[in-house]
Amino acid sequence: MEIFQKAMETMSPADDEMWWGTLGTVRPFPNFNSERDAREVQVALEKKDMNTLVRVLTNRTNAQRQLVAQAYRSLAGKELSAMLKKCLTGGLQDLLLGLMMTPSQFDAHRLRQAMEGLGTDEETLLEVLCTRSREQLKEIIVVYNQEFGRYLENDLISETSKDFTKLLLAILTKEQENLPGVIDYELIDRDVKTLAEAVNGKKVDSAPWIKVLTTRDADHLDRVLLRLESVKGETVDKMIHNHFSGDLRLGLRTLVHSIQNTPLYLAHRLHNSIKKGAAVRGILVSRSEEDLLSVRVEYRRLAQVSLYSALQKEFKGDLQQAYLALCQAEDV
Structure with missing residues (x-):
């Protein structure tokens, strides 16, 4: 961890340039210093300065946020997520807490929430399971058990039925039978x-x-x-x-839609669920370092309006600013 932290915190501009070839909207923050960020976050929490919390936490990669959480723990003797939960409410609380989770933790929590309470949110189950790699799914299975003391496979069996259950389990435990990169x-x-x-x-x-x-x-x-x-x-x-x-x-x-064009599938999901905070939060958090630029392009083609403008219209206040920071820019 110390070697990783030192590497992250001494990243040069040249190192940072390689990230700009990716399709994510959130990139490593230049001249990153976890202790400085932790102190700024600590003051912001004391003053209930939402603007600063949003600015810092939405402009760091997940790896950098984990280092900020570690530095905050050393500085304040408390868990950053616990303090965010105490200080914030509503959609902004959900979003910033989601940002502080690792990707596999975030996915595990989304899957659990989709199966808790009355009814099952099949669309969220499918979104997460269909758009993750085999390696990511294996990690989610492990983290789900660590977070909730439950087995994801068993919960899917109890919350779904018949051939739909078979499909979900096949996706979750998929084993590739053809050789990748070879046209058979x-x-x-x-x-x-x-x-x-x-x-x-x-x-x-x-x-x-x-x-x-x-x-x-x-x-x-x-x-x-x-x-x-x-x-x-x-x-x-x-x-x-x-x-x-x-x-x-x-x-x-x-x-099939996720296989044919994952960004287009996610753009459709955003367009159909823009009024549902959970779906918007799920996609923006989970894709912000992966392919959100591609999702933005597909959204613009699909909706004839940019994702940035759609978020600006649908959300207000600090939550709006947080979503716009993850989205990053207008598409014209």
């Missing part, structure tokens, strides 16, 4: 035939769709889905809509 034309042909035959008869078989879509890499599936559309003469989305129903239909459509 025979396997592509077999997969196309398998998917087509599963929806040709009167009785639709969901098992082949679940297996193929959760055991192949994205490049392979892109080729399979394009070929399938050519063979069937209709979009895969329309096939799923016509042959499946209920939560399974939602799950298969979400999985």
Whole structure:
């Protein structure tokens, strides 16, 4: 940790430049100093200075925020997240607490919240599970158990049913069966035939769709889905809509959309859920260091208005400023 902290805090401008080739909107803060940030945050908490809290915590990467939390613990003898929870309320509290979690903690909490209480938020379950890599999912499983003393797989089984449960578990534990980076034309042909035959008869078989879509890499599936559309003469989305129903239909459509174009899928989700703080918070926090620039581009094309403007219109005050800081800029 000490070596990592020293490297982060002595990052040169040249080192910082490499981050600007990424598709995230939040980049390493130049001349970062965790102790200085911790002192500034401590004063802001004492004065209930929301503007400073937002400015500092939304303009640091997650790795830098973890170092600020560590420095704050040494300085104040208290946990930063606990103090934020005590000082803040509402949407701003939820957002800043989310920013202070590690990515896997944040995803684990989103999944738990989607299954707590009455009813299940299937869209959030699908968003998280369908847009994370196999390695990320393995980490989420471990962290979910650490955070809640529960097993994610068991909770998914108890909160969902039938083929939808099978789909979620297959996504969660997906094991890639084809070699990444290798174009296997025979396997592509077999997969196309398998998917087509599963929806040709009167009785639709969901098992082949679940297996193929959760055991192949994205490049392979892109080729399979394009070929399938050519063979069937209709979009895969329309096939799923016509042959499946209920939560399974939602799950298969979400999985296909995320495979074909993850940023576009997330843009659609933001556009449809802009009034739902949890969905907006989830995407902005989890994608801010990954591909939020691409999501912004797709949102602009989809909605004919920038994500920045949509956030500016929908939210007010300190929460608005925090979301705009994560979004970073207007797209014209």
